[in-house]
Every structure is written in structure tokens, then in C-alpha cells.
Amino acid sequence: MSILEYNGASIVAMKGKNCVAIASDKRLGIRFQTVSTDFQKIFPMGKKLYIGLPGLATDVMTFANELKFHTNLYQLQENRELTPKTFLSMVSNFLYKRRFGPYFVEPVIAGLDPTTDEPFIASTDLIGCPMVTDALSCPARAWSSCTVCVRLCTSLTRAQMSCSSASPSVS
């Protein structure tokens, strides 16, 4: 069992027509023992920007706190909200800073541009390699559910989904 699967997580993001959806499980486990069924893994970083953090729970909490701190600072300095693309660069930078002692999280970002409302989804690996997909979903790490997620997603998504059909698809 790798360190990224110690606590277990499954996060999926999907893009539709003028909308994005992001979903996560709520389990916190220690190896095979379930400790909590109410653990938050998706964090809001703006009115229309969310980041899902699967991976080691301690790093999920630490990284989310750090990101929130820096996004708040950005908003105070620039007097505007972060665009999802800039946020992706920020996340990628923070993760690569710890290249040789990384945070064990593999973030999934989903959001709408604050001014144009254009949908945006992306994910990175644990050292910050950014992957922006025009494809319809970004599944991420989980104990044995990764391959299942990918196959389910590819079969359930369609181009230009509206909001109402995206929500049941992502669940």
C-alpha cells in the first residue's frame, strides 16, 4: 500500500456546458480501518473555484490551509479573485517547491473563470505537473478505485452536458 493510499480518497471532476462538477468520497481510513465518514476533501478557494485533495490526510489539511492562506493574500493584494488557470500555476509551484520531500496529495481543480464564467478543470500529480484537460473528467488517486473511476467516467460523459445532467453523472 503506497503512502498516497494510506488514508484513501476518490475525487472526480467533470466539465459540462457552462458548468463544472467536482465530487469526493468522505471516508478517512487508516489502512483498512475506517476512522471517519465525514472527512472534507474538497475545499473552496474562491466563490467559483474548488480544489479536491486526495492523498495523505495530514498533507490534505496542511496543503489546504496553506493554499487558503495564499489565495486570501492574493485577493487582498490584487483586489480580485484568482482565475482557475492562475490557481493551477500556484498549486503547481507549491508542490514543486517540495520536489524532494513532497506533499502526498494529487490535487484536482474545478472552477469557473470569475469574469467570463468559462468552465475549467485540471489536476496535478504530487510534484506539481499540471494537466489541463479538455476531456471531460479528471479522476484521481484512490485505493483500487482509480481504474474503475476512469472507465465509469469515460462511459458516462458526453460533450456539452448541461448542469442538470452533469450532477448525476459525476456521482
Next chain:
Amino acid sequence: MECLIGITGKDFVLMASDNLAAHSIIAIKHDTQKQFELSDKMVMAVCGDSGDMVNYAEYIQKNLKLYEMIHGYKLTPNAAANFSRKVLAKALRSNPYQVNLLLGGVEDCGTPSLYFMDYLASMTKEKFAAHGYGSFFILSTMDRYYKDDMTRDEALDLLKLCIKEVQSRFIVNLNSFSVKFIGKEGITVLENIPGSGTVHKDVPREAIHPELISRA
């Protein structure tokens, strides 16, 4: 080999910890205190590496006291738990504390909260929680019998049931648990369950060295 248990009720938290201090296969002490009072309405139960346990718990205890002295008010259990997590997380990648802990506390208005924290600094707020190998037995028992808004007597009965399960099915003998209630009125220390740890239960009294008799 250690066991910590926490149960929240309507307006209290019930914390229990075993009293065994062991080094490898030897039981050194049968009356260890693993619960540290962080304030008059907050208790932290720790288990893990014995040196780190005391070092870490006292560090948190004294820092909370310092905060109260500087700012003039006590921290809430939520704030104290997040502070504890921060200390653990900061130390994780240089000089980690090998402690697992349960932090139980009651706010001034009476709302109880129980925080489960791992040695890796992952933290959740729970209605009931347990640490150690005993947790495999305790969590199943609690899943079956726990209900919201229990009275103190019900919670104590549930705790006794969990401890009975551990003593029956866990191979390490944990024959005594310290129990504390944390409520609006403060921290109440109860009698140990099932009784003070006996050292030589079946050995005839005459065979015991006089100095050990007070413990037997």
C-alpha cells in the same frame, strides 16, 4: 498495545485510557496516567512513544496556559485541537512526535467535542473514537450501541461494555482503565475500571516482598 477511548454525550465527553506502561514485552507500570488536563474543561489522552507522549502533552499544556496568560481567555477545544495538529504537522518532516491522541473538551456553553488525531497529524472531529489495537474491537461495539445525546450513565455503560470486549478478546492484558468525565462543571475523575491494576493477583500474599504488598 495501548488503548484510548472517547465518547461524547449531550453535554459531556467521557475519556478513558489504559494504565499500562510497557517496554517491549515487559509491563513496567500499572498506574500510568495517559490523560493530561489542558485546561479546566479539556483533556488530552495520548498514547505512543513514552518520551514523546509526556514531552508533547506538556508542551501543548504549557502553551495553552501561556496563551491564556497573554490574551486573558482560554482557547476553545476546536482551537486547541487545531493548534495541537499544527505542532504535530510542523514536526512531522523533521523531528516527528510518535503520539496518537484524543482531545476531548467542552465549551463554556456546554457543547462537547472530541478530536481524533493520528501521529501523522490527520485530525477529525468525532462522536466517538478509539486508538490502539483495542480500537478494532471498540469501534465495532460503538457502531452497534452508540446513540446521539446519551446520558452520563448510558455512556458509562457503553464504555464498560467496550472495555469488557477489549479485555475479553485482545491478547494483551489491560486490566485497568482511568476514566474522566469532562462537563460544564469541569473534569470529574472516576474510579478506575475494573479496579486498580493488581500486580500479583494469584500469588499468595506471603510470597510477595513486603514493599510490593501495597501494590498487590
